[in-house]
Amino acid sequence: MKIIGLTGPSGAGKSTVAGFFAAYGIPAIDADRVYHGILAAKGPCTDELASAFGRDILNEAGFVDRKKLGAAVFGRPDTPSRLHTLNEITHKYVMAQVREETENYRRRGVRAVLFDAPQLFEAGAERECDLVIGVLADRAHRLRRIMRRDGIDEAAASARLCAQKDDDFYRARCDLILENNGDESIVANEVRAFLLRSGVGLS
Helix, strand or coil: CCEEEEEEECCCCCCHHHHHHHHHCCEEEEHHHHHHHHHHHCCCCHHHHHHHHHHHECCCCCCCCCCHHHHCCCCCCCCCHHHHHHHHHHHHHHHHHHHHHHHHHHHHHCEEEEEEEECCCCCCCHHHHCEEEEECCHHHHHHHHHHHCCEEEEEEEEEEEEEECHHHHCCCCCCCCEECCHHHHHHHHHHHHHHHCCCCCCC
């Protein structure tokens, strides 16, 4: 079974690309979904995050409030350091579940699986992939997507963009780059061509 890494900065449109792969029967393990599930449960990750960023990130029931956590990390002078701490805490929990889901697909005889992870390289997870695809988009498209997706204003979305790696980071590390600037038919055709070229196939 091939493991195809899918990464890129926030707002680039990785979910759209994952949808094109799904149309050819290739499932995705979404690291954000795994991450959000971990945050929605009380467990050791919750305790570590509260210890690092303060109990103000928790709601009245003691669960992590994602918006409060975001405010504790982004838009601050020491955001890079705080983001590093956030990733250091959460990556190990995310990767443990991702490995479990990957093994489940392997046992089912799936020919390929997409690992959709914005922090793929930061987590060192590229070592578990056969190849990595990077999705990029210009700043205006990314800004609009983040605002719409997360329900935040332009200032908050811009702060998140500023905390991201630049395009050159992905261009230097990925095996394939897809530019997702609004014309989805172009991206869809590139995904189809990749599947044919790589030997994964269309069915």
